[in-house]
Amino acid sequence: MKALVSVAEVAELGDDFEIDGLTIDERYLGYSLNEWDDYAIEEAVTLSEADVVDEVVVVTIGPERSEQTIREALAKGADRAIRIWDDAVANVDALMPEMKTRILASVVEAEEPDIVFTGVQSDDDAWGATGVALAEEIDFGWAAVVTELDLEPDDGVAHVRRELEGGLEEVTAVELPAVITIQTGINQPRYASLRGIRQAQQKELAVKSLDDLGLNESVLDSELALTELYEPETESETTIWDGEPDETAAELASFLRETEVIES
Amino acid sequence: MSDTLVVAEHRRGELEDISYELITAGRELADAMDGDLHVAVINGDVDSHAEQLDRDGVDTIHTVDYGKGFNHDVYTQAVTELADSLSPRTVLIPHTATGMDYAPAVANALDNPLVTDAIDLQYDEELTVAREMYSSKLESVIATDSTQAVVTVRPAEWPPTESDGSAAIDAFEAEIDEAAITSTVTGFEETVGGDIDISEADFIVSVGRGIEDEENLELIERLCDVTGATLAASRPICDNEWLSKGRQVGQSGKDVTPDVYVAIGISGAVQHVSGMKNSERIVAINNDSTAPIFDIADYGIVGDLFEVVPALIEEVE
Numbered sequence: 001m002k003a004l005v006s007v008a009e010v011a012e013l014g015d016d017f018e019i020d021g022l023t024i025d026e027r028y029l030g031y032s033l034n035e036w037d038d039y040a041i042e043e044a045v046t047l048s049e050a051d052v053v054d055e056v057v058v059v060t061i062g063p064e065r066s067e068q069t070i071r072e073a074l075a076k077g078a079d080r081a082i083r084i085w086d087d088a089v090a091n092v093d094a095l096m097p098e099m100k101t102r103i104l105a106s107v108v109e110a111e112e113p114d115i116v117f118t119g120v121q122s123d124d125d126a127w128g129a130t131g132v133a134l135a136e137e138i139d140f141g142w143a144a145v146v147t148e149l150d151l152e153p154d155d156g157v158a159h160v161r162r163e164l165e166g167g168l169e170e171v172t173a174v175e176l177p178a179v180i181t182i183q184t185g186i187n188q189p190r191y192a193s194l195r196g197i198r199q200a201q202q203k204e205l206a207v208k209s210l211d212d213l214g215l216n217e218s219v220l221d222s223e224l225a226l227t228e229l230y231e232p233e234t235e236s237e238t239t240i241w242d243g244e245p246d247e248t249a250a251e252l253a254s255f256l257r258e259t260e261v262i263e264s
Numbered sequence: 265m266s267d268t269l270v271v272a273e274h275r276r277g278e279l280e281d282i283s284y285e286l287i288t289a290g291r292e293l294a295d296a297m298d299g300d301l302h303v304a305v306i307n308g309d310v311d312s313h314a315e316q317l318d319r320d321g322v323d324t325i326h327t328v329d330y331g332k333g334f335n336h337d338v339y340t341q342a343v344t345e346l347a348d349s350l351s352p353r354t355v356l357i358p359h360t361a362t363g364m365d366y367a368p369a370v371a372n373a374l375d376n377p378l379v380t381d382a383i384d385l386q387y388d389e390e391l392t393v394a395r396e397m398y399s400s401k402l403e404s405v406i407a408t409d410s411t412q413a414v415v416t417v418r419p420a421e422w423p424p425t426e427s428d429g430s431a432a433i434d435a436f437e438a439e440i441d442e443a444a445i446t447s448t449v450t451g452f453e454e455t456v457g458g459d460i461d462i463s464e465a466d467f468i469v470s471v472g473r474g475i476e477d478e479e480n481l482e483l484i485e486r487l488c489d490v491t492g493a494t495l496a497a498s499r500p501i502c503d504n505e506w507l508s509k510g511r512q513v514g515q516s517g518k519d520v521t522p523d524v525y526v527a528i529g530i531s532g533a534v535q536h537v538s539g540m541k542n543s544e545r546i547v548a549i550n551n552d553s554t555a556p557i558f559d560i561a562d563y564g565i566v567g568d569l570f571e572v573v574p575a576l577i578e579e580v581e
């Protein structure tokens with residue numbers, strides 16, 4: 001079996017930032033591997049170590065900077081990587097799920113995986129949509145928000161548990177090939193070993209443009225437009241206790257006594 | 265093309281609150297567009313569900329009876345067919361784990377744009393949807409002039425519609441392609457439980473990823489010891505297996521309503537907040553003054569937990 005894992009580098013906002021029109025200046029952003037994708041990589045690599053999967057290919061849509069993230073996936077045990085980027089993609093204000101779906105669909109067509117892993121969502125724009133949209137596009141089965149996976153390749157089935165609300169899980173069987181969107185906590189992602197990091201440098205990382213994938217810029221068409229980006233107004237009236245740690249701690253302690261949750 | 269179609273959610277025989285919230289959101293949108301509000305209810309005891317969904321403002325309820333409960337293949341096909349036949353301007357689906365399992369497929373099958381996790385919807389010639397980004401630190405507005413769009417709606421953002429309505433009920437004969445059903449739901453399983461029931465606690469100290477290391481948890485445990493607080497956590501702490509799943513507060517964990525909830529090193533992601541926002545009083549300790557937890561906290565300390573918590577322990581002792 002071959003596994004394809006889609007990963008994303010996500011942007012994180014620090015405590016100090018400025019909004020410039022519809023974007024945030026890169027100065028204020030930190031970049032890292034999307035938390036959910038870390039679990040997706042682990043799931044694929046574990047299956048590869050168990051010889052259920054014989055090749056793990058990771059794919060990302062991202063600028064050169066994101067190679068750091070994708071090397072991390074290689075260092076953790078993925079076999080090779082594909083990074084998709086070109087000027088047309090770079091010029092898009094906001095990469096909408098439908099665009100990612102069309103691009104990833106062409107990668108699936110070329111790679112012909114038996115199973116595709118994505119994270120449930122990416123931390124920064126939190127669409128939570130690409131995996132399931134992709135499955136529909138490529139005519140794969142799917143399961144979203146998965147916290148347990150048991151593959152039975154001989155029967156062509158994946159048995160999964162899908163996390164619902166309030167601690168309830170749904171037990172589902174999905175026919176392969178399938179797209180599985182991975183929820184955090186499904187496994188314990190490893191840290192890349194030094195040896196893994198060294199080996200990652202030798203692994204193939206192919207950079208492809210839309211043209212290389214046989215796509216044209218129409219895959220970036222969307223009827224959605226990002227029109228505003230702003231800091232939400234807060235309605236709450238929060239009392240902030242200022243001062244040195246011992247002063248703020250004293251305020252909190254007397255609050256706890258006043259509310260009688262601790263004894264005075 | 266100015267109608268709104270909303271899809272109800274039910275589980276194990278019960279309609280979920282989000283269904284009635286979607287009726288409210290859908291009615292507002294239908295009014296703005298001068299159109300009708302349609303509600304779809306798929307599978308289960310559709311007749312009794314339809315009766316319950318007959319709330320104020322609903323024009324027509326469409327029932328699709330093709331099985332006992334949720335199946336994403338059936339839902340995808342049924343909603344796609346309904347949207348083709350009713351041509352609504354907007355299709356509203358709950359942004360829940362269930363909605364996430366079929367809404368993107370519906371949008372893709374219809375070749376419609378999809379906007380997820382809406383917290384506000386407006387219509388004035390075009391549809392605009394407000395949603396959060398960057399872990400709730402920012403909001404964005406997405407506009408679409410598409411003739412049809414699929415939007416998933418965040419739970420608990422609209423009040424439920426309570427009063428009775430006088431909707432027409434239509435049994436929709438969906439032509440489900442049996443061969444395209446490639447998944448089977450075989451059951452449900454409860455996961456929480458564990459060593460303690462945090463949902464009954466009056467005083468909760470809850471710890472998040474700001475604690476950095478498993479070893480540092482000892483600090484928070486000591487605070488709980490000296491104050492008598494019950495220890496709870498955000499999801500990453502339980503994902504890491506540093507604490508049992510039974511201590512997780514939030515959407516996929518427990519709902520808590522203590523007199524005092526102290527959030528330490530927790531950013532305030534919506535899935536966490538949904539489980540603790542009904543606490544009587546909320547205190548946040550976080551070194552990032554822009555963390556969204558401060559938006560719902562009554563009291564806050566902007567500071568390093570590794571300085572504040574030891575000082576607090578000393579103060580209480």
Ligand SMILES: Cc1cc2nc3c(=O)[nH]c(=O)nc-3n(C[C@H](O)[C@H](O)[C@H](O)COP(=O)(O)OP(=O)(O)OC[C@H]3O[C@@H](n4cnc5c(N)ncnc54)[C@H](O)[C@@H]3O)c2cc1C
Nearest residue numbers: 472473474498499514515516517529530531536551552569
């Ligand atoms: C379907 C789904 C269901 C989910 N269900 C849940 C759920 O039930 N419960 C839940 O909690 N989450 C849930 N999540 C995850 C949620 O989206 C967040 O990822 C999670 O709540 C973040 O936890 P956190 O606040 O501890 O971590 P982070 O978001 O990483 O925040 C850590 C915070 O600690 C602060 N900090 C760091 N160092 C210090 C210091 N030294 N002193 C003070 N502050 C510090 C930082 O400023 C930051 O605000 C769910 C997600 C999805 C997609």
